[in-house]
Amino acid sequence: MFQRTINKFFLEWKNRKKRKPLVVRGARQVGKTSAVNLFAEDSFKTYIYINLEQEDNLALFSRMSPVRELVQAIQLKFNKKIIPGTTLIFIDEVQNSSIAMSQLRYF
Secondary structure: OOOOHHHHHHHHHHOOOOOOOOOOOOOOOOOHHHHHHHHHHHHOOEEEEEEOOOHHHHHHHOOOOOHHHHHHHHHHHHOOOOOOOOEEEEEEOHHHOHHHHHHHHHO
C-alpha cells in the first residue's frame, strides 16, 4: 500500500497533546474511510467504527446525551472499552445526524 499525505496528517493529529475531534471532509468515494481504517489499525489499540447510515448506529444519537452516557452506550453496543489515548472512535457519515455533529464539541 502506498503512503498518502493524509497518513502524515493523521499522525500529527494523534500526537497533539490536546487534540480536538478530527473531521475528515472531501469528495465522495476517494478513500477517506479506508484511510481512517488503516490509520486506526496501525495507530490505536482499540477502534470503534460507527456508521450513521446504519439505523442501529444512528439510534445512539437519537437525543442529546451527556458525553459520559453516550460513551457508556457506545461501549455497551460495541462491547469495547473506551480508553482515552488508546481508543479511536470513528463516526462515519456524521452529517446524517445533527445531534452527532453537535456532540462532537464535547469529546
